[in-house]
Amino acid sequence: QTLKIGLIPADGIGHEVIPAARVAIEALGSDIPKPEFHDLLAGFELFKRTGEALPEDTVETLKECDCALFGAVSSPSTKVTGYSSPIVALRKKLDLYANIRPVLSVAPSPDQQPDVDLIVVRENTECLYVKQEELTNGTNGKEARATRLITERASRRIGQMAFELALARPRKHLTIIHKSNVLSITDGLFRETVRAVPSLDSVGGRYNDVTIAEQLVDSAVYRLFREPQIYDVMVAPNLYGDILSDAAAALVGSLGLVPSVNAGDNFVMGEPVHGSAPDIAGKGIANPIASMRSAALMLRHLGYTKGADRIDKAVDEVVREGKTLTPDLGGTSKTQEVIDEVVKRI
Amino acid sequence: QTLKIGLIPADGIGHEVIPAARVAIEALGSDIPKPEFHDLLAGFELFKRTGEALPEDTVETLKECDCALFGAVSSPSTKVTGYSSPIVALRKKLDLYANIRPVLSVAPSPDQQPDVDLIVVRENTECLYVKQEELTNGTNGKEARATRLITERASRRIGQMAFELALARPRKHLTIIHKSNVLSITDGLFRETVRAVPSLDSVGGRYNDVTIAEQLVDSAVYRLFREPQIYDVMVAPNLYGDILSDAAAALVGSLGLVPSVNAGDNFVMGEPVHGSAPDIAGKGIANPIASMRSAALMLRHLGYTKGADRIDKAVDEVVREGKTLTPDLGGTSKTQEVIDEVVKRI
Ligand SMILES: CC(C)[C@H](C(=O)O)[C@@H](O)C(=O)O
Numbered sequence: 001q002t003l004k005i006g007l008i009p010a011d012g013i014g015h016e017v018i019p020a021a022r023v024a025i026e027a028l029g030s031d032i033p034k035p036e037f038h039d040l041l042a043g044f045e046l047f048k049r050t051g052e053a054l055p056e057d058t059v060e061t062l063k064e065c066d067c068a069l070f071g072a073v074s075s076p077s078t079k080v081t082g083y084s085s086p087i088v089a090l091r092k093k094l095d096l097y098a099n100i101r102p103v104l105s106v107a108p109s110p111d112q113q114p115d116v117d118l119i120v121v122r123e124n125t126e127c128l129y130v131k132q133e134e135l136t137n138g139t140n141g142k143e144a145r146a147t148r149l150i151t152e153r154a155s156r157r158i159g160q161m162a163f164e165l166a167l168a169r170p171r172k173h174l175t176i177i178h179k180s181n182v183l184s185i186t187d188g189l190f191r192e193t194v195r196a197v198p199s200l201d202s203v204g205g206r207y208n209d210v211t212i213a214e215q216l217v218d219s220a221v222y223r224l225f226r227e228p229q230i231y232d233v234m235v236a237p238n239l240y241g242d243i244l245s246d247a248a249a250a251l252v253g254s255l256g257l258v259p260s261v262n263a264g265d266n267f268v269m270g271e272p273v274h275g276s277a278p279d280i281a282g283k284g285i286a287n288p289i290a291s292m293r294s295a296a297l298m299l300r301h302l303g304y305t306k307g308a309d310r311i312d313k314a315v316d317e318v319v320r321e322g323k324t325l326t327p328d329l330g331g332t333s334k335t336q337e338v339i340d341e342v343v344k345r346i
Numbered sequence: 347q348t349l350k351i352g353l354i355p356a357d358g359i360g361h362e363v364i365p366a367a368r369v370a371i372e373a374l375g376s377d378i379p380k381p382e383f384h385d386l387l388a389g390f391e392l393f394k395r396t397g398e399a400l401p402e403d404t405v406e407t408l409k410e411c412d413c414a415l416f417g418a419v420s421s422p423s424t425k426v427t428g429y430s431s432p433i434v435a436l437r438k439k440l441d442l443y444a445n446i447r448p449v450l451s452v453a454p455s456p457d458q459q460p461d462v463d464l465i466v467v468r469e470n471t472e473c474l475y476v477k478q479e480e481l482t483n484g485t486n487g488k489e490a491r492a493t494r495l496i497t498e499r500a501s502r503r504i505g506q507m508a509f510e511l512a513l514a515r516p517r518k519h520l521t522i523i524h525k526s527n528v529l530s531i532t533d534g535l536f537r538e539t540v541r542a543v544p545s546l547d548s549v550g551g552r553y554n555d556v557t558i559a560e561q562l563v564d565s566a567v568y569r570l571f572r573e574p575q576i577y578d579v580m581v582a583p584n585l586y587g588d589i590l591s592d593a594a595a596a597l598v599g600s601l602g603l604v605p606s607v608n609a610g611d612n613f614v615m616g617e618p619v620h621g622s623a624p625d626i627a628g629k630g631i632a633n634p635i636a637s638m639r640s641a642a643l644m645l646r647h648l649g650y651t652k653g654a655d656r657i658d659k660a661v662d663e664v665v666r667e668g669k670t671l672t673p674d675l676g677g678t679s680k681t682q683e684v685i686d687e688v689v690k691r692i
């Protein structure tokens with residue numbers, strides 16, 4: 001038996017951190033089925049060379065894989081006709097409707113509680129990410145309009161995912177993020193649908209064990225910085241989730257630590273939350289930890305808990321020791337040195 | 347000569363903090379024209395009593411005033427048919443297209459630089475705040491759609507405002523906030539239009555002294571927490587500006603310190619950035635500082651620099667001394683005690 005893993009480094013430091021995830025997985029030996037890696041193309045660099053950001057072949061190969069790891073994409077600095085973000089497209093094409101982003105600080109010792117321990121559960125297929133935009137000429141010069149779509153179906157399945165994740169945690173607390181004081185219909189639908197999940201979907205009333213709270217997105221960001229410990233699981237429409245997960249990452253020291261998975265019912269794709277970091281790309285100093293943790297999170301999602309734990313524990317030890325850290329964490333180590341330290345401990 | 351000021355406490359602690367702004371203005375004596383206050387109604391409480399959140403009389407009286415101060419509005423906790431936020435409506439009816447939110451920390455001594463000193467310039471009339479939403483039934487159950495509108499005209503005038511504000515500051519640095527990697531048409535238009543302001547509107551090339559940077563909104567929030575000193579003036583579409591200003595407020599200790607003005611070409615309305623805080627309303631412990639600073643900002647906008655300076659200086663002294671602070675800042679003082687301390691120093 002093998003575990004087929006698609007690897008899509010894409011742009012910038014994606015090429016430096018995806019290999020880190022690969023060696024972490026390889027170090028697990030018989031704790032997981034023998035991994036079989038497939039190198040796949042996508043990205044803005046690729047688009048510039050070939051006119052294609054997401055080749056059909058990449059999508060087709062992924063459909064035959066068990067899971068995948070995605071690096072990061074660069075954003076064009078001016079409008080580029082015909083280019084569209086491959087990560088946004090992949091999430092939709094593979095129906096990876098949940099973007100799960102655990103944000104966890106490393107406590108000074110293994111028996112202490114971390115200061116920050118929350119999960120952002122971000123709806124991953126709709127909101128403004130449906131990319132229905134149009135440009136017209138009107139009385140106000142150019143007028144651009146985008147559609148923000150929120151459906152009952154997508155809100156319900158992301159709600160279920162959030163309830164499941166909350167149930168599996170000690171606090172069992174869920175905060176629904178919205179802005180229904182302005183967007184009473186779209187965010188109103190999101191809020192009401194998530195709130196209704198326990199009465200519609202709870203097998204034997206299990207979801208009733210979850211405490212539900214809610215917050216307007218602006219004040220959620222404010223409180224996230226002031227009192228992050230109030231949050232356990234946060235569920236949000238796509239764009240708010242995008243912003244909230246970056247905000248939460250700032251609390252744990254670096255975006256270079258924060259992993260995610262894009263999960264659907266039949267496929268899971270790990271992805272570090274950081275971007276392609278063009279300013280440091282190619283210098284060998286990118287933090288490989290978010291990528292390694294994304295591999296762990298992907299394995300955990302597939303049920304390979306032991307393998308996932310081994311990677312996470314090794315990473316925690318290296319962060320806790322604080323001797324081998326990349327510059328984003330105030331260290332002076334190279335990507336490869338961090339990889340070596342982690343792999344040694346796996 | 348008189349200065350006609352509309353006062354709209356609206357909901358919750360609005361009723362406790364707007365009187366603070368009033369006494370601060372009254373304390374200025376002959377530094378400003380004799381103030382003439384007009385108490386005006388609006389809010390969710392009013393809606394519950396009368397079915398109207400923003401009476402026509404309030405809007406008509408405001409049009410005869412020179413300026414106004416708005417408190418805060420409560421948000422219904424479930425969908426309420428017929429209710430629509432009066433502050434969003436007022437901004438549109440009076441064409442107050444710029445929401446200017448300076449976020450400034452108080453340095454330990456007057457001759458030291460504050461850690462945080464930035465202005466969020468938020469477009470105040472469009473984006474998702476146009477509130478064009480519709481609900482249909484489709485293959486995904488209920489489907490809700492909202493329109494996000496970005497026009498060249500609104501982007502250009504908020505851009506001009508941002509360039510003017512940047513020019514008046516020592517660093518003359520402007521960061522354009524957008525998400526054009528996803529919203530290439532709407533945020534693309536915002537970005538390009540603001541970037542084009544110096545070539546279209548700069549009288550004698552003045553705007554060329556401003557250094558322009560840009561940031562995607564998610565990474566802007568991240569960097570705001572990690573290195574707030576990189577920002578000077580930030581200009582953003584409506585919703586991003588809403589989120590960014592709350593995020594920035596977290597950096598200076600409390601939302602209870604952060605003022606704003608809603609400014610148009612012919613009218614200015616001060617408004618503390620905090621909400622109606624139902625949890626503490628009526629307890630006499632609301633922080634009056636954001637409201638007093640909003641009065642100062644309003645006066646500054648009208649050209650009454652001396653009066654504005656006197657209020658700001660008095661507030662800074664009270665914050666710096668740290669003896670008379672409300673609970674949001676870790677103190678034990680009442681609203682009235684803070685008001686008294688500030689007014690004594692004006
Ligand atoms: C690159 C960009 C399209 C993407 C997003 O907005 O989803 C990124 O910010 C992320 O969070 O994964």
Ligand SMILES: CC(C)[C@H](C(=O)O)[C@@H](O)C(=O)O
Pocket residue numbers: 181182218419431433434588619
């Ligand atoms: C109350 C609400 C409609 C408002 C907004 O979103 O603009 C508030 O959050 C603000 O920042 O002034």
